[in-house]
Amino acid sequence: MSSNILMRNPYAMGGLALILFWVLVAAAAPLLAPFDPNAVMTPFQKPGALVQGSESARYWLGTDQLGRDVLSRVIWGSRTILLYAPLATLLAYAVGIAMGLVAGFHRGWTDTIFSLFSNIVLSFPVMILYVLIIAKFGPSGINILLAVVFVSAPGIMRIVRGLVLDLREQDYVSAARLRGENALYIMIVEILPNASGPLIVDGCLRVGYVAITIGMLGFLGLGLPPPNPDWGGMVADSRAVAVAFPHMVIFPCIAIASFVLGFNLLADGLRRAGLDGGS
Numbered sequence: 001m002s003s004n005i006l007m008r009n010p011y012a013m014g015g016l017a018l019i020l021f022w023v024l025v026a027a028a029a030p031l032l033a034p035f036d037p038n039a040v041m042t043p044f045q046k047p048g049a050l051v052q053g054s055e056s057a058r059y060w061l062g063t064d065q066l067g068r069d070v071l072s073r074v075i076w077g078s079r080t081i082l083l084y085a086p087l088a089t090l091l092a093y094a095v096g097i098a099m100g101l102v103a104g105f106h107r108g109w110t111d112t113i114f115s116l117f118s119n120i121v122l123s124f125p126v127m128i129l130y131v132l133i134i135a136k137f138g139p140s141g142i143n144i145l146l147a148v149v150f151v152s153a154p155g156i157m158r159i160v161r162g163l164v165l166d167l168r169e170q171d172y173v174s175a176a177r178l179r180g181e182n183a184l185y186i187m188i189v190e191i192l193p194n195a196s197g198p199l200i201v202d203g204c205l206r207v208g209y210v211a212i213t214i215g216m217l218g219f220l221g222l223g224l225p226p227p228n229p230d231w232g233g234m235v236a237d238s239r240a241v242a243v244a245f246p247h248m249v250i251f252p253c254i255a256i257a258s259f260v261l262g263f264n265l266l267a268d269g270l271r272r273a274g275l276d277g278g279s
Helices: 003-007 010-027 070-106 108-122 126-137 141-167 171-178 183-219 231-241 247-272
Strands: none
Touching (some): 010 247, 070 183, 070 231, 070 247, 126 141, 126 183, 141 183, 183 247, 231 247
């Protein structure tokens, strides 16, 4: 697949544009946010309301029930999601790829143990596992990362294992064996690069799923501890007054939806460009 095909794909380019938008927002958060995200000002201000004592400064997205500027919290909240969603996904892939390579290449008892572990984890509802893990160890950034790795790695392992079972029979793997290459070299140099296309597509989708999970954990009060700006936590904090002041809920929801949409469009564009090995 050439880069020109990808550049001409509107799905991929639209997804990249949305992702790049949030990356730029997160990087420039200190410059873009009009107020400190935790500063308490005038509560229940609607979008566009003037700041008291000013003739030009406005609360462009209003304020919440504590008087915090919604726009500033949405901007700073992008840093939270851009840190934890990709990082958690990368950690889950590191564990899942290692398990899948070993299970698919060596087979035998390692395959049996890893497959049994994956089947047990995948038999539980995903959100229940997240809630149980976070409730047990407490809401924190580290625990969210560990929970995502524990829940996501088995699914990734199964994908990698299936790819390895097919690729291990290819001629270039047989040639590497005849050259006397060790198993680690064959798995990392010969097999993994040829399995990267489907994994990249799945990874883009999985980042979106993890972002939704982090938002749901925040909504349930199991996300990052306050007062850290967290899109899911913003929705949870304002749900009691959402009918009277819908802006407190709508804008964080739009932020989450656009972030997830970006990765979904990118994954769809990569798939349509043939990166997953399909048509």
